[in-house]
Amino acid sequence: MTTEELKTFISQKIPEAVFEETQFLNVIIDATHLRNLALALHDDASTDFDYLFCLSGVDWKDFFYVVYHLTSRNHKHTVVLKSKITDRINPEIETVSDLWKTAEFHEREVFDLFGIKFINHPDLRRLFLDDSWGFPLRKDYKDDVTIVSL
Amino acid sequence: MSLLDGLVTEASAITEDEMIINIGPQHPSTHGVLHLKVKLQGETILDVEPHLGYIHRSIEKMCEASSYRNFIYLTSRMDYLSAHMNNQACSMAVEMGLQVEVPQRAKVIRILMSELTRLASHTLWWGAMGLDLGAITPFFIGFRDREEIMDIFEETCGARLTMNYNVPGGVMIDLHSNFQKRVKTFLDNFKKHLPEYDELLTGNIIFQNRTKGVGFLSTADAISFGCSGPVARGSGVSCDVRKWYPYDGYEAVEFNECIETSGDCYARYMVRMKEMVESAKILEHWIDQIPEGDFQAKTKNVIKLPKGEFYSRVETARGELGVYIISDGTANPYRIKFRSPNFSNLSALKQMAVGGKIGDLVAIMATLDLVIPDLDR
Numbered sequence: 001m002t003t004e005e006l007k008t009f010i011s012q013k014i015p016e017a018v019f020e021e022t023q024f025l026n027v028i029i030d031a032t033h034l035r036n037l038a039l040a041l042h043d044d045a046s047t048d049f050d051y052l053f054c055l056s057g058v059d060w061k062d063f064f065y066v067v068y069h070l071t072s073r074n075h076k077h078t079v080v081l082k083s084k085i086t087d088r089i090n091p092e093i094e095t096v097s098d099l100w101k102t103a104e105f106h107e108r109e110v111f112d113l114f115g116i117k118f119i120n121h122p123d124l125r126r127l128f129l130d131d132s133w134g135f136p137l138r139k140d141y142k143d144d145v146t147i148v149s150l
Numbered sequence: 151m152s153l154l155d156g157l158v159t160e161a162s163a164i165t166e167d168e169m170i171i172n173i174g175p176q177h178p179s180t181h182g183v184l185h186l187k188v189k190l191q192g193e194t195i196l197d198v199e200p201h202l203g204y205i206h207r208s209i210e211k212m213c214e215a216s217s218y219r220n221f222i223y224l225t226s227r228m229d230y231l232s233a234h235m236n237n238q239a240c241s242m243a244v245e246m247g248l249q250v251e252v253p254q255r256a257k258v259i260r261i262l263m264s265e266l267t268r269l270a271s272h273t274l275w276w277g278a279m280g281l282d283l284g285a286i287t288p289f290f291i292g293f294r295d296r297e298e299i300m301d302i303f304e305e306t307c308g309a310r311l312t313m314n315y316n317v318p319g320g321v322m323i324d325l326h327s328n329f330q331k332r333v334k335t336f337l338d339n340f341k342k343h344l345p346e347y348d349e350l351l352t353g354n355i356i357f358q359n360r361t362k363g364v365g366f367l368s369t370a371d372a373i374s375f376g377c378s379g380p381v382a383r384g385s386g387v388s389c390d391v392r393k394w395y396p397y398d399g400y401e402a403v404e405f406n407e408c409i410e411t412s413g414d415c416y417a418r419y420m421v422r423m424k425e426m427v428e429s430a431k432i433l434e435h436w437i438d439q440i441p442e443g444d445f446q447a448k449t450k451n452v453i454k455l456p457k458g459e460f461y462s463r464v465e466t467a468r469g470e471l472g473v474y475i476i477s478d479g480t481a482n483p484y485r486i487k488f489r490s491p492n493f494s495n496l497s498a499l500k501q502m503a504v505g506g507k508i509g510d511l512v513a514i515m516a517t518l519d520l521v522i523p524d525l526d527r
Contacts, residue, residue, distance in 0.1 A: 105496070
């Protein structure tokens with residue numbers, strides 16, 4: 001699919017999706033729509049996004065992004081889904097670990113470092129850090145050791 | 151109190167003929183500080199659960215406080231056996247933001263060093279794989295060849311492991327005058343030595359029995375688990391970044407992507423063995439035709455990337471490394487994410503190991519070729 005066709009496909013599913021073009025096609029959606037869009041992109045034969053190659057969290061102070069880099073090995077197209085979570089106190093988003101198994105580990109990492117909960121994740125525990133630790137990749141994280149704060 | 155609670159549930163979760171064994175964090179077969187909690191029934195593996203974080207340094211957070219020149223050097227400490235490729239991916243992401251054209255000479259130098267790094271990494275893996283499966287000689291044979299490459303690195307950029315040779319715009323210094331001569335000598339020796347590799351392990355019946363049909367990973371699973379590099383290619387997935395998204399002039403070289411379809415430990419072993427031959431081929435292609443010219447494009451002392459996002463990827467010795475930079479227009483990255491190949495590859499471990507024997511776990515770990523600092527970052 002070309003970028004335009006992808007845009008049409010996504011707009012049909014989620015009319016309020018916002019598009020941005022960098023080196024990839026970026027789609028900004030609300031976290032509540034992510035699960036539906038991910039299902040459609042994964043299951044539809046014309047999109048067939050079968051390879052999740054990067055899953056990251058980003059803290060923009062007012063809101064969080066959970067960013068999914070998806071590619072289709074058959075159709076050779078790539079899309080970046082950015083799902084916006086505005087609730088900072090109790091950030092939540094639905095899991096995609098049943099669609100792409102690699103997400104299980106990546107979501108645990110995001111949970112560990114950002115404190116974003118993934119609903120229906122099979123095994124949501126902290127991955128690297130102790131339970132008592134804060135969420136170091138949040139921008140309001142204060143660390144006692146000055147090694148990372150300037 | 152919560153710790154005790156955990157212990158009680160664990161104990162009641164297993165039946166009388168089952169047991170839980172901890173492998174690591176200090177265990178030779180994990181090649182670093184990785185802790186595997188293995189649930190066994192007799193010798194059969196029922197469950198494997200990796201515990202990470204023993205060497206977590208939060209490199210991504212440290213990068214947020216570093217400049218665009220400095221953060222590159224932190225990445226040598228991730229996958230230290232592919233230090234040069236890690237640096238290359240970061241430099242490429244910064245160059246993408248700056249829109250700097252890298253001189254042809256610098257590109258060729260980068261490719262040459264990348265392939266040498268790949269050879270160094272694979273020879274070390276080959277030796278360690280033999281060691282894991284009970285053969286001690288391969289370790290010395292592997293290190294003999296690796297040592298030669300390390301000496302070339304030392305002469306070129308002053309370091310043997312964490313090379314820090316790439317800078318945004320090219321490489322830090324020009325090649326040493328001995329470089330071509332020494333690489334050629336190395337290639338001659340390496341080609342003479344390759345049959346020894348096959349004699350010692352590839353054709354060894356004990357080795358074959360321990361790897362063939364062990365740790366099977368299907369094509370669909372390899373894709374779903376986001377595997378890349380030799381692990382995915384051993385399961386018949388074409389995923390070589392050098393072919394799919396050529397960078398720094400790989401499109402101009404003729405080489406084959408090595409793919410095996412049987413999906414077991416032996417397939418992953420064969421992929422790496424063939425890759426070594428291909429790397430030597432790439433080296434031979436470029437070594438006599440390194441273009442003249444600058445080795446570095448001019449960049450400003452303090453680099454500021456425009457507002458935006460930049461994603462670059464390279465094929466390291468372990469698979470696809472992605473560097474995702476989010477810039478807010480200042481001299482420090484707003485956020486950096488490293489998509490490390492080992493992290494995704496490890497997620498497939500349970501799929502490969504469950505149902506096998508505990509002795510097979512060591513073979514599976516050896517063919518995953520894990521570097522723990524890359525997992526933990």
